[in-house]
Amino acid sequence: MTNLPLQLHKLLIKENKTIAIAESCTGGLLSSLLTRLPGSSKYFILGIVTYSNTAKEKFLKIPKSILLKNGAVSEKVAKLMAKNVRQAAKTDFGIGITGIAGPTGGSTQKPVGTVFIALTKDKKVICKKLVFKGNRNTVRKQAALKSLALLKDLI
Numbered sequence: 494m495t496n497l498p499l500q501l502h503k504l505l506i507k508e509n510k511t512i513a514i515a516e517s518c519t520g521g522l523l524s525s526l527l528t529r530l531p532g533s534s535k536y537f538i539l540g541i542v543t544y545s546n547t548a549k550e551k552f553l554k555i556p557k558s559i560l561l562k563n564g565a566v567s568e569k570v571a572k573l574m575a576k577n578v579r580q581a582a583k584t585d586f587g588i589g590i591t592g593i594a595g596p597t598g599g600s601t602q603k604p605v606g607t608v609f610i611a612l613t614k615d616k617k618v619i620c621k622k623l624v625f626k627g628n629r630n631t632v633r634k635q636a637a638l639k640s641l642a643l644l645k646d647l648i
């Protein structure tokens with residue numbers, strides 16, 4: 494796949510930092526990449542897959558009004574996913590990923606492959622809107638790897 498998970502593994506342990514992740518379209522792939530190495534329990538505190546709007550409301554405390562107004566695939570929701578999972582787990586970093594992996598579900602404004610990745614650290618929240626090409630598995634993999642790259646830059 495890539496050596497990014499190993500690089501982050503070493504970096505997070507060296508820096509003594511912790512992380513929590515809220516995933517939607519990646520379905521746990523990012524959490525899997527970060528926990529596949531022995532010793533990941535030193536930094537990986539929580540990974541949650543909130544695929545439905547109901548799960549985002551219940552477990553991540555995202556107001557229904559925001560989901561209805563912005564849509565689950567939006568910058569606002571990705572930022573709240575990252576912020577709220579980080580607060581719940583009391584970690585140094587939080588990541589929120591939401592998107593449309595396909596093959597259906599896209600629109601003119603948000604085509605298949607649209608993904609929002611948000612990261613939080615201290616009071617800083619960043620969010621990237623990306624549009625990946627490829628099939629469902631390719632979009633999911635690209636989103637997870639891009640999340641790792643963004644995390645590495647944030648550390």
